[in-house]
Amino acid sequence: MPKVEIHGYAIVSDNDCIADASGRTPDVLRNDADWAYFQAELNKSAVTVLGRLGHEANPNPKGRLRMVLSSSSPGLERRPDGWWWNPETLPWNHAIRTILPDGGCVAVPGGRRVFDLFLAIGYDAFHLTRAEGTFIPDGVPVFSDCQEGVSAEAILAKHGLKPEARRILDPTGPVSLTIWRNGRQDS
Ligand SMILES: NC(=O)c1ccc[n+]([C@@H]2O[C@H](COP(=O)([O-])OP(=O)(O)OC[C@H]3O[C@@H](n4cnc5c(N)ncnc54)[C@H](OP(=O)(O)O)[C@@H]3O)[C@@H](O)[C@H]2O)c1
Structure with missing residues (x-):
């Protein structure tokens, strides 16, 4: 099967939140250096996979190929704004093989x-x-288990990912980036 590489991207507060209590991205999580890094990474990607709310909230001026998760999709269907996928009804391997043969x-x-x-x-x-x-009260955590007081780092480690060295994207704050990689790539 052709190789598919999956990369996650999030900017979080010190308390591991990606959005505020209303579900919106607060200004403290908007950073030009992070945005530039993220956009450069998207340019290298074949498809962007995101939830319906994020899809609706973020325009797609570059017309990048999107895969939108939604319970409204019968499985996998092509709509004018991208592929719509419901993971409850079609497994990932089938869906991604159709999108990226x-x-x-x-x-x-x-x-x-x-x-x-x-x-x-x-x-x-x-x-x-x-x-x-930064701290976002009652915000949306990056992973559900963060709600139980588990850090994003502990969750990534539990799933077999290992951190590279922390680097500074923006000295103001600072805003730092750590890439966690699957251990399989180290062997
Ligand atoms: N800081 C960051 O890095 C970061 C990252 C991502 C998002 N955000 C921000 O967070 C906010 C949105 O995030 P969110 O978590 O509230 O919503 P979201 O993931 O963008 O969208 C949630 C919707 O996606 C669909 N969905 C997600 N998982 C699904 C699954 N397993 N099966 C079927 N459908 C699924 C559902 O759509 P249906 O209701 O149609 O079924 C669900 O209502 C936005 O403000 C966004 O900008 C920030």
């Missing part, structure tokens, strides 16, 4: 339930950006 890089920018789903499917890498020094 020759393989390629899959970018996963969330939200929470999408990040959860791909923990089970298996990330090859997770690009975890942290807006250090």
Whole structure:
């Protein structure tokens, strides 16, 4: 089967949140350096996989290929704005084989339930950006288990990912990036 690489991308607060209590991205999680990094990564990807709310909230001016998760899809269907997929009715392997028959890089920018789903499917890498020094009260966590007080790092480690060195994307804050890679790539 052609190789498919799955990469997750999130910017989180110190308390591991990706959105505020209303489900929107707060200004403290908007950072130009992180955005530039994320856009460059999307340029290298064959498809972007995201939840319906994120899809609706974020326009797609570059017309990148999107795969939108929604319970409204009967399985996998092509709509004018991308592929719509319901993981309850069609397994990932079948869906991605249809979308990327020759393989390629899959970018996963969330939200929470999408990040959860791909923990089970298996990330090859997770690009975890942290807006250090920020706290979002009652926000939406990057992974559901963060609600139980488990850190994003502990969850990634539990799923077999290992951290590379932390790097600074923006000294203001700072905003840092740690790429967690699947151990299989190290062997
Ligand atoms: N900081 C970050 O890095 C980051 C990352 C991602 C998102 N965000 C922000 O977070 C907010 C949205 O995130 P969110 O988690 O609330 O929503 P979301 O993941 O964008 O969308 C949720 C919707 O996606 C569909 N969905 C997700 N998982 C599914 C599954 N396993 N099976 C079937 N359908 C599924 C459902 O659509 P239906 O209702 O149609 O079934 C669900 O209502 C936005 O403000 C976004 O910008 C921030």
